[in-house]
Amino acid sequence: MELVKRRITYCLYLTSEQHQLMLEFLRLHCELYNAAVQERRDAWTLRGISSTKADQEKQLVAIKEARPELIPLGGHALQETLRRVDLAFQAFFRRVKAGETPGFPRFKSWKRFSGWTYKSTSSWRFFPGEKKHGVLELDGIGRLRMRGEPRQLGEIKTLTISHKRGRWYASIVIACMPEREHRTAGIGFDWGIERLLTFDDGTGVENPRFLKKSERKLKALGRAASRKKRGSKNRKKAVAKLGQQHERIASLREDFLHQQSAELVGRAALLATKKLAVANMTRSARGTVEAPGKNVRQKAGLNKSILDGAPAAFLGMVRYKAAEAGIALVEAPTRMIKPSQTCPACGRQQKKTLAERVHRCACGCVLPRDQASAQVCLHYALSLSEPGIGPGVEGASPPAKHETATEYAPAYLGER
Ligand SMILES: [Zn+2]
Incomplete structure (x- = not known):
């Protein structure tokens, strides 16, 4: 049997200090995202070229030198954020090619920024079962308590941290042997x-x-019992019979x-x-x-x-x-x-x-x-985005939610 990938989502429980650190990570990832969007927009509108993910990854070295606070985020995680920009632009160029006139991929507000991904297992460690459900250790942040029950564990692949309505989630992708594969409904x-x-x-x-x-039988027995004289032997018998029948049915x-x-x-x-x-x-x-x-x-x-x-x-x-x-x-x-x-x-x-x-x-x-x-x-x-629910579960898809996307002024890297 072939290995399958499965996503397990945990709820994270943070101290207020950890929460602040996570918000700072989120802002930095968002800032990098917006800067990369800006650069690609400029490349396209000013020079008519599309800069690539590889180009942008090369710049990461220089960016990290100028902005050392990005270093604890982990090189792989930063590359993943650039990849998100790349995916957005790939979709954009597909539509340009198809003769459409799509809008540029948008800048994002950090408040609406969904999170970041660790593509490899560097910069983080997962201790399943520790402190009951598990502990997640992130470089630059610390040990985080988590809640959620995996059905099955396997080889750990990637980690995505997401932030929604003030709560933090960790989605770990594992590769495992398929088990109970029919249960996807x-x-x-x-x-x-x-x-x-x-x-x-x-x-x-x-x-x-x-x-x-x-x-119906119970009701009839009940009526029969109530017709017997109170305190009589017959009544006791009838009530006992009713009780037996009720237990049997129960x-x-x-x-x-x-x-x-x-x-x-x-x-x-x-x-x-x-x-x-x-x-x-x-x-x-x-x-x-x-x-x-x-x-x-x-x-x-x-x-x-x-x-x-x-x-x-x-x-x-x-x-x-x-x-x-x-x-x-x-x-x-x-x-x-x-x-x-x-x-x-x-x-x-x-x-x-x-x-x-x-x-x-x-x-x-x-x-x-x-x-x-x-x-x-x-x-x-x-x-919902709660532990145990998420991609991988099939079902009728909910009515589409309309996102009210707002444009925000881009924050250039290096200008702070
Ligand atoms: Zn209707």
């Missing part, structure tokens, strides 16, 4: 009491018939949920669903207890619907099974992303009543309600 799912699961592709899992049937339900959750976790690389609201779990339990006479409270424990708790129990199982398997389960914040009111195709939000089982959007998207909601959750999960 990002799966979104929604759940309910009518139908236990609906996946983002429209397939799903019904509540098994035996559960619905047993539920264990069947448990088995079914274990089976379904294991199956789901087994075929996913990333799972996404909506967050379970605690109110939903308690409300339905209360609501299903009818009030025939006086013994409501005693019966409440036994008589509550066996299906009511299924989503919560299922989610609990998926949570720990996913954690054991080292795959991410994203529970989307329901109030924020409104999975059942958002169009997975265009992002438009429109209220639906509970009775509306079909999602119909002005953009032409028509889907079963739960499938649409599962897709919205999956899109949300794929848009």
Whole structure:
């Protein structure tokens, strides 16, 4: 078998001193990036030539002499930043060649600069498992604590440091023997009491018939018990019978949920669903207890619907099974992303009543309600940049985000 490359993303936990040092690295990389963009723009507009990555790499020696603060960043990392400029210009020239009139690659603000990459393993060291999840040591910065659980380790290739919304991430690319290669799917799912699961592709899992049937039987036993005279022997018998039946059903339900959750976790690389609201779990339990006479409270424990708790129990199982398997389960914040009111195709939000089982959007998207909601959750999960999620996970791609790119005055190297 051939080695495959895999990216593992860790969250970094920095001291404020380390954070400042990292910001300084980020500014320097960004400054180098902008200077390289400027030089290439000038070469093109003033002399009509395209300077190459090799030309720019040669200049690095002189640049480092003039700006010794760049040295701790590591030669390979600086070259990688130049390579990013090169990629941007390659795309630019491809479009010029194709007869288009693209804008020049833009200057970047350090606040929006994504980070930097160490192409080789010089200038950094990785100690997996140290201090629980691992420690990353960067030249010029120090030892950084990290969090994230790799599924598999292998030969370490490159490291990319990224900075997003004030948080730092380390993505390590490793080469390893493929393992569980079928698990590349990002799966979104929604759940309910009518139908236990609906996946983002429209397939799903019904509540098994035996559960619905047993539920009717349980209710009948409950009614029978409540008809017997209080304190009578017959009543005790009936209540015991009810309890036995309930236990039997509970264990069947448990088995079914274990089976379904294991199956789901087994075929996913990333799972996404909506967050379970605690109110939903308690409300339905209360609501299903009818009030025939006086013994409501005693019966409440036994008589509550066996299906009511299924989503919560299922989610609990998926949570720990996913954690054991080292795959991410994203529970989307329901109030924020409104999975059942958002169009997975265009992002438009429109209220639906509970009775509306079909999602119909002005953009032409028509889907079963739960499938649409599962897709919205999956899109949300794929848009995150958290440990364990990222490139390599397949799934429906989220609606494109529009970047508001701003141009910034270039900062010339050597002018400070
Ligand atoms: Zn739409």
